[in-house]
Amino acid sequence: MPDTLLFAMEAAVNGLAAGVMYALVALGFVLIFKASGIFNFSQGVMALFAALTLVGLQTGQIPFSHLINAIFGTRLHHFGFTLPTVVAIIGTVAVMVAFAWLVERYIFRHLVNQEPIILFMATIGLAYFLEGLGDIMWGAEVKRMDVGIPQGMSETVDDLTFAWFGYGFFVDTLEIWAAVIAGLLVIGLVIFSQYTKQGRALRAVADDHQAALSVGISLRFIWVLVWSLAGIVALVAGIMWGAKSGVQFSLSLIALKALPVLILGGFTSIPGAIVGGLIIGVGEKLFDFFMQPIVGSATENWFAYMLALVFLLFRPQGLFGEKIIERV
Amino acid sequence: MLDVNRDEGYTTADGRKIGRVAMEMKNITLRFGGVVAIKDISFDIRWGEIRAIIGPNGAGKSSMLNVISGFYHPQEGEVWYKGHLRPRMRPYQVARTGIARTFQNIALFEGMSVLDNIMTGRLNHMNKGFFSQALWWGPAAREEEENREKVEKVIDFLEIQHIRKTPVARLPYGLKKRVELARALAAEPSILLLDEPMAGMNVEEKEDMSRFILDVNDEFGSTIVLIEHDMGVVMDLSDRVVVMDYGKKIGDGSPDEVRSNEEVIKAYLGVQHD
Numbered sequence: 064m065p066d067t068l069l070f071a072m073e074a075a076v077n078g079l080a081a082g083v084m085y086a087l088v089a090l091g092f093v094l095i096f097k098a099s100g101i102f103n104f105s106q107g108v109m110a111l112f113a114a115l116t117l118v119g120l121q122t123g124q125i126p127f128s129h130l131i132n133a134i135f136g137t138r139l140h141h142f143g144f145t146l147p148t149v150v151a152i153i154g155t156v157a158v159m160v161a162f163a164w165l166v167e168r169y170i171f172r173h174l175v176n177q178e179p180i181i182l183f184m185a186t187i188g189l190a191y192f193l194e195g196l197g198d199i200m201w202g203a204e205v206k207r208m209d210v211g212i213p214q215g216m217s218e219t220v221d222d223l224t225f226a227w228f229g230y231g232f233f234v235d236t237l238e239i240w241a242a243v244i245a246g247l248l249v250i251g252l253v254i255f256s257q258y259t260k261q262g263r264a265l266r267a268v269a270d271d272h273q274a275a276l277s278v279g280i281s282l283r284f285i286w287v288l289v290w291s292l293a294g295i296v297a298l299v300a301g302i303m304w305g306a307k308s309g310v311q312f313s314l315s316l317i318a319l320k321a322l323p324v325l326i327l328g329g330f331t332s333i334p335g336a337i338v339g340g341l342i343i344g345v346g347e348k349l350f351d352f353f354m355q356p357i358v359g360s361a362t363e364n365w366f367a368y369m370l371a372l373v374f375l376l377f378r379p380q381g382l383f384g385e386k387i388i389e390r391v
Numbered sequence: 392m393l394d395v396n397r398d399e400g401y402t403t404a405d406g407r408k409i410g411r412v413a414m415e416m417k418n419i420t421l422r423f424g425g426v427v428a429i430k431d432i433s434f435d436i437r438w439g440e441i442r443a444i445i446g447p448n449g450a451g452k453s454s455m456l457n458v459i460s461g462f463y464h465p466q467e468g469e470v471w472y473k474g475h476l477r478p479r480m481r482p483y484q485v486a487r488t489g490i491a492r493t494f495q496n497i498a499l500f501e502g503m504s505v506l507d508n509i510m511t512g513r514l515n516h517m518n519k520g521f522f523s524q525a526l527w528w529g530p531a532a533r534e535e536e537e538n539r540e541k542v543e544k545v546i547d548f549l550e551i552q553h554i555r556k557t558p559v560a561r562l563p564y565g566l567k568k569r570v571e572l573a574r575a576l577a578a579e580p581s582i583l584l585l586d587e588p589m590a591g592m593n594v595e596e597k598e599d600m601s602r603f604i605l606d607v608n609d610e611f612g613s614t615i616v617l618i619e620h621d622m623g624v625v626m627d628l629s630d631r632v633v634v635m636d637y638g639k640k641i642g643d644g645s646p647d648e649v650r651s652n653e654e655v656i657k658a659y660l661g662v663q664h665d
Contacts (some may be wrong), residue, residue, distance in 0.1 A: 079513045159603030260517045267500050274498035277460065278578065279515045 066230075073224075073232045075350040080238030082344020083245045084307070087300040088317050089324040089336035090248070093292040096330045098268045098289040101171075101182045105190035107318025109159075109294060112193050112308045114301030116158050116203040118208055126200045148210050151254035152298070159294030160287075167286045194315060203312065208305030212240045218227040241303045248299055249337060252292070261288060269331075331382025338382060343367045393631070393645040400437055403630045404645065410438040412471075413582060413614050419468035421454055424492045428454040429465065429608030430638040436582065441608050441615045443625045445649075446635035447658060452618045453495060455635070456586050459616065460492045460567070473581075487515050491580035495587045495618075501560040505570050508559055509545060512577030513538040545576050549603060551571065565596040569603070576607060583607070585617040589624055594610070597621075601628055626650065634658070 088110060090356035095103045103109075119126065123142040131139055137382055146154070214237045256262035267275045268285045276282065304314055320343075347385025351362045374381065395401045400409040414436040421429040425485045429451045435443050444452045457463040458470070461482040470477045472488065480488075491512070500508050517534055546552055549569055553645045554562060559570060568588060575583055588604065589597045601624060607613050625632060626646040634642035634649055636658040649655055 161399075226549065260514060263507065263511055264514055266503060266507075270500035270502050271498050274500060275461070275511075276482040277486055277492050277494070277498065278511045278574065279483045280511075281481075281483045 069228055069230050071352055072351060073230075074344050074352040077230055077238075078345035079341055079350030080234060080242060080344070081348065082341035083238065083242045083337075084300075084303055084340075085317075085320050085324050085343055086337045087241070087245050087248075087296065087303060088321040088338025089328065090245075090252075090333065091296040091300065092295065092325055092329065093328075093333055093336045094252075094289055094293045098265060099171075099182075099268075099286060099347045100179055101186060102179070102330070103293065104183065104186040104318065105193055106293065106297060106321065108190045108193045108197070108315040109162075109297035110301040110304065110317065111310070111312065111314040112162075112197045112301075113155055113159055113294065113298035114208060114305040114314065115197045115206070117151055117155045117210075117302065118300065118305070118310050119201045119208075120146050120154045121148060122206075124201060129202055130199055134228055152210070155298055156295055159298060160291045163287050163290030163294055166290055167283060171286060172283065190315070194312065198312070205309045205311040206305075206361055208302060208310050209340055210302055210306065212237055212302075212306055214306065235307075237303070237306055244299060244303070245337070248296065249333065252333060261285075265289060320367060323367040325381070326371040326374050327381055329381030332381070332383035335381055336385030343370065346370055393648060395631075403440070404647075407439070407630075409440045409630060410543070412436070413438045413473065415471040415592060416455075416458075417469040417471065419458060419465045419470070421451075421458060421463055421465045427638050429458070429635075431468075432633075432635070432638075432640045433468075434633050434640065436614060436616055438614055439612055440618065440630040441604070441628055443629035443632045444618050444635060445620060445622065445625050445632055448620060449637075450635040451638040452620075452635055453586055454638075456584050456616070456618055457494065459485075459582075460490055460584055463524060486578070489578075489581035490584065491575035491578040491582075492552070492584035493568070493575050493586055495590060497567050497571055499559045499567060499571055499574070502558065503653045504556050504558055505551060505562070505573075506542070506546075506555045507510075507575045508570055509542050510538065512574040513542060513579060516541075538555055539664065541579070542577050545573050548606070549573050549576070565592055565599075568592070568596075568600065572600075572603065572607075576611070576613075579611075580613065582614045583617060587614065587618055587620070589619060598625060604628060 089106065091106045091109065092103060095101055095106070118124075123144045123146065125131070125139050125142055128139045131137060149198070155169070166189065170189065171182070174182055174185060214235065217234045217236040217239055220234045225231040236292055256264075256266055264275070264280045265285055265288065268282060272282060275285075300317070301310070301314065304317060308314075324336060324339040324343050326339075327342055328335030328337070347363045347366050350366045351360070354362060393401060396410065400458060402408055412435045415433075416435070417433050419429055419432050420427070432451075432455070444455055446452050446550070454463060458465050460482065461480045464479055477488075486492075500511065503511075504593065516538060518557075546555055549572065551566065551569055551573060554570075556565060559567060562570065572585070572588065585604070589600050605616060605628065608615055617625075617629070626649075629646060631644060632642070632646055632649045633640060634652070634655050636654075641654040641658060642652040644652075
């Protein structure tokens, strides 16, 4: 096999892995958009906040310690104990559920029946608030995320591909785990929405608010539920991205990478978010591989947005989105 | 003259005994800003009867149905249900007290199959929460099974077996109306509210729907409140009729009484002859 093809294949495999990471972020957007028609700009910050909370709980950081120290002149920073990963994850989920409840209670309950643009603006405000809160609570320094997922080059993939092609592919073990966890997450979400009472209620609300009310579904409960789910998805994304590149505030920008994924996959489709993520991941890597000699490096910064633009021109509803036909 | 005894009820034209009061509307007034949609209306709904609310377009019929189902909250007046004054409730809370409804402009879950749509009608009969569903599969699965059986019964009853797996969005209008009725029926409601169940249907579909409404009342003993502006259909179906015009009640009684009521004739026919 020619070397170029092998290198391209390696790039594509790495692209798939990166795509899964994008899809994880996009998934949170889809959940909330489907159920409430809100484009949640704060999804990326939610991932950051969840990651910060998880690391904070794990390492026994005292929340708001900087603030407390500044006011009282103390020198607090850690409780002096660490929590097992599982306990910290459960604690973080509890925090995200509480966050979902607060968001419904103090923001969206007061914005019922408002224009989508107003709800969108509210989520922008929420994003900045949450970013500031994360800073005050846990501090702004870059933290290491360690939840016990192995990292580094996967020996197995290296050996396998070497045996097949005489050339070992470099794939990060972390990204393989990310793919497995994302897969489980999607299966879990599908089982939840197809086979449980709450899942059916969730689909009903996503479809028609008025009809959902008439069969006795509480919209408020469903909104808390869906923001909680989005919070859990954000936690998973936060763990993966945090493990990959450290828990830092630039994590909130991964939300921007989710946008082209959503435009490709459609804003209302869970499979769309996955496929969209994969296409963008692979597209990015292959474009970089083949076009670098011509257009130079760093194409990954703009390729996804260009692809999204092409999609907007020819298939604005995305690959899996619902086509909206208006009768006139 | 229909003789309605406050406590014991009355006997219908076809000889059915109608019982005690299920719901009573007392001096309901509903305003939207300066517009008065319903003006000081009182009437009762009795267990087992088919009660119609009729009137020309814009008379306030749908508003009245929305008051009953909790989508609108009247500024004045009281709703008494099962012998108690009903506090201000949200629509989903009203639904949980056993009041199911359909909508004039069909409100179905278009993306879901017919079966799933009708299953949502059973949500209030499913008590197993999310965690017991996740952790204790057995009882939750059994509950799902039981509810599925009830739904299948309704599907048989309304003769929609052949479309159970079809996504609702693909159905023609008449069948959608029937699915919406099925979803409401699946809830085994104490009171069933139908907002213009025959609107936009052809003659054959109207006949089918009339038959289903009568059968539902007959078979399940359901109390039915329905809105129509097609006088002919209503007169054949209902036991008692409330007539509204410009937000006011202008008649209340058996179909025959209402038909011979001067004001009703004026409201309905006067417009045409003037």
